[in-house]
Amino acid sequence: MLEKWEKLPSQSAERLLLEASIKELARIGLRGGVYERDGRELVKIYKTASDEEIQAALKAIIENFSIPEVRKNWDMVLKWAINQEEILQKELRNLSERTDYLYILLFLILGFFLIWGALAFFFIVKRPLDRIVSQIQRLLIEGESLCLDDPERCKLKYYANDEIGRLSSAVRDLLRSYGELAQFKHTIEEDQTVEEVYERLAEVFKEKLDLKTFAFYQVSNSQNSMRIMQLSNPDLEVNSEKLFNADLCRAKRTGHLVSSIGQPGVCRLFLWKEEAEHYCVPFMSGGRCVGVAQIILPKTQETRKSKKIHEKLKLAERYIREAVPVIEAKRYAESLKEQTLKDPLTGLYNRRFLEEALDNIVAGILRRGTVLGILMADLDYFKSVNDKYGHDVGDKVLRETAQILKTNVRASDLVVRFGGEEFLILLVDVKEGESVKIAEKLRSLVEAHRFETPKGVLQRTISIGVSEFPVDAQGAWEAIKYADVALYKAKEMGRNRVVRFTPDMWPSEEY
DSSP states (O other): OHHHHHHSOTTOHHHHHHHHHHHHHHHHHHHOEEEEETTEEEEEESSOOOOHHHHHHHHHHHHOOOHHHHHHHHHHHHHHHHHHHHHHHHHHHHHHHHHHHHHHHHHHHHHHHHHHHHHHIIIIIIHHHHHHHHHHHHHHHHTTHHHHHOGGGGOOOOOOSSHHHHHHHHHHHHHHHHHHHHHHHHHHHHOSSHHHHHHHHHHIIIIISOOOEEEEEEEETTTTEEEEEEESSTTOOOOTHHHHOGGGSHHHHHOSOEETTTSTTOOTTOSOTTTEEEEEEEEEETTEEEEEEEEEEEOSHHHHHOHHHHHHHHHHHHHHHHHHHHHHHHHHHHHHHHHHHBOTTTOOBOHHHHHHHHHHHHHHHHHHTOEEEEEEEEETTHHHHHHHHOHHHHHHHHHHHHHHHHHTSOTTSEEEEEETTEEEEEEEEEOTTHHHHHHHHHHHHHHHOOEEETTEEEOOOEEEEEEEETTTOSSHHHHHHHHHHHHHHHHHTTSSSEEEOOGGGOOSSOO
16 A cells, blocks of 8 residues: 555545555554455454554654655554564464363363263162162062061161162161061961960050050951950050940941041041041951951141151051951961860860860969869760750750859869760869869759750759869879769769769779
8 A cells, every 4th residue: 555655646636545544544553443445344453552662653654644754664563563463373372282281181071070970870870779679679589588587688778868868768668667567477477376466566556656545456257246455555445335246346347447537527436536536447358357456646737747647557557467367367277276176066175175285284283282173074864865855955955054064163264075965174273172062063053953945944963073183193184084983973872963082982003
């Protein structure tokens, strides 16, 4: 532009226009901006000259536009601009090198975090999840034995307070609960009686579930009655109506859970409607209700809304479900055993029971230093009853005679149907000589009894032989034999009498 300006004639329009353009370019150099020509952007100043000498040169171009001075000043500005460009390029190269280092550093950092993330995922996520899955799979495969054989194998150790930790905690609680249930079931299976199972269930309710007030009932469907098996407090008052008519109990009748928590006033038999809530769980087995657990809770807002109480009640139901088949199995076993040890006609124990129980009875007598009275009783002329009136009447006479004998001795005494019309009565812990008095009382009661039959009233008599252990013999079976000998002596003497054994009745040294 400057060379073209020098060649143009003085005062020409084009020369003046170029002069104005050169001055404008100088002004832009001072203040910054864009230089345009014919609508095109030719020069753009990003950074104005900060050097005072360059600023002075640009001002001189604007103010004193003479050829020598303009060229001199422009040369100075151009040199400065070239120098600034070289400095800028050098800085750009340095920046580029630093950027390369930054990329490498970022790559290393990214690689570190990827490796750390993979390790963290393995140890914090995958490994605990593998343990959880493995534990659940072992539980599915091994079942109850996993927790019974080694309780430690049912424990899952992970203590971080994160999502995996909460999942692990939930699975750990599940495994612990499963283990406790398995241990409970294993324990009650080894209990001897139904009563022991109910006692064990009551301990769980009190100690593990913190349920303070409850009652367990056992249902007899054949008699439509209920029997109290456990009370959390011996003084707990219960409605006795349902004991004699089990169908009055809504839980027993429907076989469904009955709770006043969600349905106030649902049970009309509940005694404390204003003070407490009830939660009644039926014991279901084979579609029949075989028992009921009545849980009594305070009548508060917490009882109705508390998640913790709700979880306790659901856990109580799980323990009941585990206990029911065991209770029923033991009831069935006891029923079978009772059938083998009891005479079906009279309901008295039979000779097989005597053989099982006698050793324990004798051991107690010897330990306490007391006397066992032995009464061998036989109905007189019983065969004539069967012959004349039939076996139905004979069976009635046997049943009522058995009832007379059983209800007129103590609960600690034992009445056995020894065979046919013969009965054995064991009087535990009597005084020496007292057995004869008791035998005489029983004889007179039988003699006075009137047997009502379709063919009229019968009256029968009974003969009783008496011996005492260890007064008459050193062995219990020997004493029983001596009572039998005394019975035959009573028959010989005319029947309907009590005869006390004496040594002269059995002169042989061996029985």
